[in-house]
Amino acid sequence: MRGINPAVAAVASPPIPEARSWAARYDGALGPVVDLTQAVPGYPAHPDMVRKLVEAAGDPESFAYGHITGDLALREAYAADLSSLYGGAIRPDDVAITAGANLASFAATMLLARPGDAIMLPVPWYFNHQMNAGLLGVDVVPLPCRPETGFVPDPLEAERLLDGRVRAIMLVSPNNPTGAVYPPDVIEAFGELCRRRGVILILDETYRDFRPAAVDRPHGLFGDAGWRDHVIQLYSFSKSYCVPGYRAGAMVAGPRFGPDITKILDCIQICAGRAGQAALAWAIPALRDWREGNRALMNGRGEAADRAFSQLPGWRLDSRGAYFAYLRHPFPGRSSFAVAEALAVRCGVVTLPGSAFGPGQQDHLRLAFANVESDSIVATAARLQQLSF
């Protein structure tokens, strides 16, 4: 009997709903549940953004299908913003607006790899990138990253692992799940490796607006017009503008990819939501200062996370960045799943187990602290200490 596509059936289920379900078994003894499973900003959208969204929602234009690759006003605003951040000349035609960065990463994987081909992912990986590949019958070549080197992948190691099947290397910086911010020269070395070896670098920069104050420009890839042949950059408007439910992201790629990206986006989205696009075209220049303020706020939360989690006896803060802390738990031999579940059920702190992020991650938990205010981070850390087996 025919049934589900075996490639789809083999993909693991989304980890966040399962982790959240554990909280139902917590008795509330240590205070309300603290949900650290999903990377969402813990503050609302700017009030002017809300007004723009309301206006745009009532505009007859928003009820109609739009261009497959996005409305020109948003592509222009985004291209101008990127050009000033990266010091390169990014054109509106280089930009495709997608219904979120996850859809963009799915489209990029489909664009580049056939079933049986492979993409390379640093481990720990963002689980949806691995799930995309699985759904499409594309293999994953893991590129191990280690706490000793801040979970920053090594381009030389990547080159050793490149085989004829690898069509793309997909990096996330600032990283999910570790938070690691890859130094510009590492990102540029990956760009150079991909150029030399005829592989495409897919760079997911969903969290770039929250990079540390010291990082002015995330990398210099766009300074060389040759990027268009071997770099595809992904971005999400979800976090920076607090609109994850509006589903808006962007894919930046050179003209040789454009027609094929358009085919894929026509099938999987037709167009991204129009009201969100209209409001974002306004917001990109208008809310620049607000975004910078949030960057400082999130950096402050990150520093609070550093202080709180680095002093927990037994636990080790292996990495921390824009939205995430990646903690080594003090229960060697116990699965990350068992530790995360116990932490949720007994202490009311819901995290994701390292096992959701690839092989060899059993000793880690991911904490998405972005939606918790600095004061509560300290109280949350104290709850971790209550856990024993």
Ligand SMILES: Cc1ncc(COP(=O)(O)O)c(C=O)c1O
């Ligand atoms: C690395 C990364 N890419 C993409 C996404 C999803 O972004 P979007 O809401 O735009 O689909 C996330 C969200 O957690 C993420 O962490």
